[in-house]
Amino acid sequence: MILRLAFASLLARSLTVGMTILAIALSVALFLGVEKVRTGARASFADTISDTDLIVGARSGSVQLLLYSVFRIGNATNNVTWKSYRDIAARPEVAWIVPISLGDSHRQFRVMGTTAEFFVRYKYRGGRSLAFAQGRGLGDLYDAVVGADVAATLGYSVGDPIVVAHGLASFSEHADQPFRVAGVLAKTGTPVDRTVIVGLEAIEAIHVDWKSGAKIPGQTTPVEAIRQMDLTPTAITAAMVGVRSRLQVFQLQRWINQYPEEPLLAVLPGLALQELWQIVGVAETALVGVSAMVVITALIGMMAMIFASLNERRREMAIFRAMGARPTTILGLFVLEAALMAAVGAMLGAALLYAALAVAQPWIDAAFGLWLPLEPPGAREVPVLLGVVGAATLVSLIPALRAYRLSLADGMMVKI
Amino acid sequence: MTGTDRILVLEDVRFRWPGRASFSLNVPRFAVNGGETVLLLGESGSGKSTLLSLICGIVVAEAGSVRVCGTDLASLAPGARDRFRAEQIGVIFQQFNLLPYATVRDNILLPLRFAPGRRARAGDAGAEAARLCAALGLAAELLTVPAGRLSVGQQQRVAVGRALIGRPLLIVADEPTSALDAGTQNAFLDLLFARCREGGTSLLMVSHDERLGARFDRVLDLSGIATTGRMAA
Incomplete structure (x- = not known):
């Protein structure tokens, strides 16, 4: 009552x-x-990257490695040689490895060179795969796949030409070798949205006439000749690695961190993300x-x-x-x-x-x-x-x- | 309990409001018998509110005893006094008796909430509330109406029903008719007296209106039983 x-x-x-x-x-x-x-x-x-066991780059800090390899913030202090990459790929623990090559840009967006396997291996939000809103993946040497934000900001759709600029904020463009938008990715809420993805060989191709960050004056190799060249890179920026068994992660991490020929760093993305969140949090x-x-x-x-x-x-x-x-x-x-x-x-x-x-x-x-x-x-x-x-x-x-x-x-x- | 038992006895009561030393009340002797109706005549300021507060156990005398149904109120703890009041005394004010937002039924049942013994005596409380309403000339539809929507006369009758439910031994009424016009006053008093007689309930009413006196067994002047002291503050 x-x-x-x-x-x-x-x-x-x-x-x-x-x-x-x-x-x-x-x-x-x-x-x-x-x-x-x-x-x-x-x-x-925390879901920015999942199902990747290790991220490998030149030795620096784990947060820095995460920032440039996953969030495309800042730059690598050094590269990983192709030989080191091959050595890691040859390890018995490694189930898959995806190379990442950064350094160029398109407008305000980063350009990332990688292999077609990236679209299979890159997972976010607990195992979701990238999906195409338009078009398809990398086929031709000069194909580019753009993230959702890139497409929305610059109004790109399949078939549009793209000219990649050398470096991050420079006026020298790789105008002689334009790319073509082959696909547009669906929105993911990850830094992939703000990335232009091209083939690893394409990164090599546009730098054929370049040396030490500058174009060699007067030298212009025709595109047809470039297509015939061996475009295996000499170095990459970082690599995403998946292991056969989770139990082997630490073993492989130790091996990479103690790699004698080059100072490398392998980090567990989950741990590094946590470390980063403590700063952001x-x-x-x-x-x-x-x-x-x-x-x-x-x-x-x-x-x-x-x-x-x-x-x-x-x-x-x-x-x-x-x-x-x-x-x-x-x-x-x-x-x-x-x-x-x-x-x-x-x-x-x-x-x-x-x-x-x-x-x-x-x-x-x-x-x-x-x-x-x-x-x-x-x-x-x-x-x-x-x-x-x-x-x-x-x-x-x-x-x-x-x-x-x-x-x-x-x-x-x-x-x- | 027979009709001649003393329901209320005050002996050598002295009281002063705490913190207000200027006002004091003395009652050498005052008693109400069972079933008796008593009218106390007194102007406002003659100590009638204080006297009623003493009888209801809201305040406790400094000296002397206030016995209600044989129980010395001073011997009870404050919580027990509140419970005792709920069990034994029905209270009717001059006006604004009711919780305006609560239904008539809830208003009538309210004292039972604090008095388990009285609730038991009331039997089927809902039916008893309805019976009292009917006996007081209130339409059954009014039971579920918020009390604030009733006229002043109706509200006073609801207050009577609330005072009577569960048959308390004493009803204390403080000028219950002063807010009513003459015609309504008589009808109201007829109802009140009839209900009190029916239940053998004693009625102690305080008023300044001498014309009401004829209905009561006894009429006393407040100044005859109580002396008030008033010092310049």
Whole structure:
């Protein structure tokens, strides 16, 4: 009956109570939303590359290797010679190996030379393969496959010509050997979206007339002659490696790291990603802090609302007292009302978030490559919701104690 | 319990509001018998609110004893006093008796929530509430209507129903008719007296209206039983 009365009392003040609940609901939705984006971003980040056991490059730091080989940020300090690559590929532990050659660019996007196997071996988001939105993979020497962002930004479709620039921010272009867009990849939410992929031989081909980063003056080898040449590279930037058995990962990693002929570095992408996230992750803590403040603000608003209602409810408290309610019952009534408001607010907030998520999920995935899974409230959300109700209960004790003292002083007679 | 037993006995009661030393109330002796109806006449400021608070156990006397149905209220812990009030006393105020947002039925049943013994006496509480409503001339449809929508006269009758449910031994009424017009006043008092007689309930009413006196077994002047002290603050 007390619960029913509390409900009726809240309903009778539906405008202020509704506003308070709305504030709580919005703050809860924001908090859960930030949590969702945070975990989604972290998962998307960790899912940038999967099913690759080792990434091999010239010796530097593991984060640096990851940054340039997977995220195409920064540059390699050194290359890996083709011989080293062959030696690693020949190891019995190696199931597959995909070479990556970086260094050139097209407009603001990086150009990556690799083999056709890249499209098979590169996996993201827990084993998803690359898919073609248009066209097909690398066939001809001068074929290029562009990522979704490249195609969207530059308006490319299959058949369009591409001229690759030498280096990352230079005006010297490989204009003599234009590429042709053979395929456009579907959006992945990974750095592949911002990459132009060409064959490893093509990288060699466009550098035939180049030496030490500059074009040899007056020398222009005809394309027909280039096609006849042996275009095996002398060096690559990095390589993705898959092992036959996961148990052999560390064995192979040790072998590569101790490779005597050249200083190499092999990293486990998962570990390196975690290391990198620890650097990036500081921002997420700030984000969570801000949204927690919003929840606290909403709860303080509720407290102010209860305080404001105290005076006009003195009569009501006196009636309860006259009917034999103890002052503690009055206190309990106020706390119960606050808990009810918070519970309704929290549930409404969660519902709001799920509704928004259901609508915006595909769009967020397409626009940001951020996959926010629509799961029932779990180990992450339920404590948050309970925490909000608990905090509301706690906060409401302050006005409830005031109500307690008022009802003690007023007794059953209120002179209004 | 027979009709001549003392329902309420005050002896040598002295009271001062804590923190308000300027006002004090002394009641040498005052008693209400079982089934008796007593009218206390007094203007506001004559200490009637304080007296009712003492009788209901909201406040406790400094000296002397307040016995309700044989129990000295001062001997009870605060929580037990609240429970005792719920069990034994029905209270009717001048006006604004009811929780406006709660239904008439919930308002009538409210004291039972704090008084298990009274709830047991009421039997089927819902049916008893309906019976009281009918006896007080309230339409059955009103039971589920929020009390705030009723007229003042109807609200006062609901308050009577609430005071009577579960047959408490004493009903304390503080100017219950002052908010009603003359015609409604008489009808209201007829109902109140009839219900009290029916249940053998004692009625202690405080009012400044002497014309009501004829209906009561006894009419006392508040200044005759209680002396108030008022010092310049």
